[in-house]
Amino acid sequence: MKIGLRIMTWSGAALLLLIISVTGSLSIGSAGMPVAKVWAILVHQLPFFESSEPGWTPLEEAIVTQVRLSRIVLAVLVGACLGMAGAGFQGVLRNPLADPYTLGVASGSSVGAALVMTLGLQAVLGMWTVPAAAFAAGTLTVLTVFMLARSQGQMAVETLILSGVILQAFLGSFVSLMISMSDDEVNQILFWVMGSLAKRTWDHALLVLPFLAAGLPVIAAFASAMNLLALGERHAAHLGVHVERTKLIVLLASTLMTAAAVSVSGVVGFVGLVVPHLVRLLVGPDYRLIVPLSAIGGGIYVIWADTLARTALSPKEIPLGVLTALVGAPFFAYLLRRRKAGTGEG
C-alpha cells in the first residue's frame, strides 16, 4: 500500500509540526513569562511529574493551561474545519478559487450574527445566542443556494457557484446596512465579521469538536471520488462515482464544519482557500493526502495567525481575520499569476 505509507508519513510529519506549533505558541504571550517557566508548568501538568515544587503562581499556571491552551485548541479546531472544508469545496466544485465561503456560509452567518447584535438580543440564549444564530443562518443560506441551483435532481457546479456568489452579494449588503446603522463605540458587527478567537471559552472548543470529528471521516471517505471528479463529472460517473451524491454529501459536511467554525470565531478568511493549495503544492493533487493534510495544515496556519493576533501589538488584540487575509492575499495573487503564466489547468 504505497499510498497508505505516504499518508502515514506526511500526516506524521504534519502532526509533528502541529505539536511544535502548539508548544511554540504556548510559550509566547503578552504576560511575558520566560519560556523555561512555561515549560516547567507544562511538564508539571503531565502525570508522574506533579510532585516537583511549583515555582510559579496559580495565576501564571492559569495563563498557560487555561488562557493560552484553550485558545490554541480552538485555533486548531477552527483551522482544521476551515482547511478541510476548503479542500472539500475545491474538490467537488473543481474550482481552484472555491473556498468554504463560496456558497455563502460566511455571509449567511454574518447576517445571523449581525441581526442578533442589531436587535440587542445577544443575551437571549446567554453567550450562545450569537453562535446559534450564526450557525442557523449560515446553514440556511447554503441550503437556499442548493435549492436555487437544483434542477431535475442535479446541481450543476457553475450554477452552484453563481448562486452562491449572488446570495453572498445580497446578504453582504444586509450586513453593511446593519453595520452602518450601528451606534456602538465598538462596532461589534464589524469586529465579528473580521473574526477573532479572543475571550472564547473551552465550551467554544467543545462546540466545534464534534463537527470536526464527524466531518473528517466523511470527507476523507470521499477523497477517492474527488480524485475521479477532477477528470470531469461525466468521466467520474463512467468510472462508478455517484456524482450527485458525492457533491451533496461533501458540500453538506463541509458546510456544517464551516458554519460551526464561523459561529464561534466569526469570519476568518483565506484559511480554507490557501491551505488546500499549499498542501497541493507540497504533495500533489491526490485528495487522499490533501484532505487530512488540509485539516492539520489549517490548524497550524490558524495557530500562528492567532499567535500573531494576540502578541503583535500586545496587550492589544488584532482581529484574526485581518491577519489570515494579510498572509493569504499575497499568496492568492501568486496563484493567479501562476495560472496566468500558463501552467495549464489548476
Place this chain on the structure above:
Amino acid sequence: MERTVGKNRRWIQYTALAAAVLLLAMLLAACGSNDDEANGNANAGPQTEEAGHSGANAGGSGEDAASGEDAGNGASGGNSGTGAETDYPLTVTDATGVDITLDQAPERVVMLVPSDTEIVYAIGAGELAVGADAYSDYPPEAAGLPRVGDVNTNIEAVAALNPDLVLASSSMNAAAVDSLRQLGIKVYASDPQTLEETIAHIERLGVLLNRQAEAQAVTDSMRADMQFVADKVKDAEPVTVYLEFSPGWTVGTGTFLDDLVTQAGGVNIATAQPGWYEVDSEAVISQNPQVILYPQIDGVDFLEGILSRPGWEQIDAVKNDRVHGVKNDPLVRVGPRLTDGLLDIAAAIHPDLFP
C-alpha cells in the same frame, strides 16, 4: 448541459431585471424624499427669517423668540450675583481650531451628540434646541426633538432646521462638521477627554448660549461631587481596576473613563496602550485586578462572559466576588452626569467608603 446554461442565463436575466426594478424604485423613493426636503426648506426659510428679525428687534413679535428672551431674562435676573450676561458678538475657538463668531445669542441650536444635548438642557437652554441626533434620549424632554441622523449626520436634515449654532463632537462628527461649515452653518465642535475638560466645556456652552449662571450651577455641583469623592478616597489604598465597557474591550490612557477610575481611587490596569482597545486575556490575568467593572447595557450579558473565560477564575476580583456593573450612560457621555458615573465607580471600587 445546454439546458442548465439556458437556465443560468434566464436566471441571470431575471435577477438583472429584479435588480433594475429595485434600483428604479429606490431612485424614485429618493426623489420623493428630496422633494419633501425641498418643501421643508422652502417652509423653513421664511419662518427663520422671521425669527431672525424678531431677534434683531429684541422683544419683537415672534412668539418663539419672545418666550426665549423671557426665560433668559428671568434666569439671569434670579442669579445675577454669580452669572454674567454674555456680550455678543462673541468669538471663540473650538476643538478643531476654527474661530466661530456669534453675532447674537443663538436661538436655534442643533446637537449632534447626546452629551451636548444633556448639557444644553441641564443649563436651561432646552428651549433653544430645535434638533438632535437619534441617541439624544436624556433628559426626557429631548425625546421630542426632530432627529438629524445618528453617527452619520444627515446634513440636509440639519440644514432644514436652519440652526444658528450646531454643537458637535470633533472626533465623532468630523465629516459632518466640515460639511456643515461648507454650507455656512456655524458649528462649535468639542472633544473633552477628562472630567475637568468636560466641566470647562459645560461652562463654555454656558457662555455661548448666554446661560452662564445656570452652567455655573451645574459645574459647581459637579465640582462638589468630585471633591466629595476626592476627600473620601484620598487616604484609601489604591485599588487595581479592569474596566470592560464592551465585551473584551477596555480603556487605556487619555480617556475620560481612565480619568474617572483614577479620580475614584482606582488604578486602571490597562494603561499600556492609549485609547480604547480589545485587550489580550492573559494581559488582564497577569495584572490580577482587584475589581472588575462593566457597564449595564440591555441585551448584553457582560457578567456571564467575564466569569466564563478560561483562567479568569484565578483573578482576585472574580475570586472575591468584586465584579460590578455600573450605569452605562452617565459613564459614556461627557456631560453633566459624568460625576454620577464617578460616584458610581467610586462606590464600586471602595464600597466601605461609600455605604
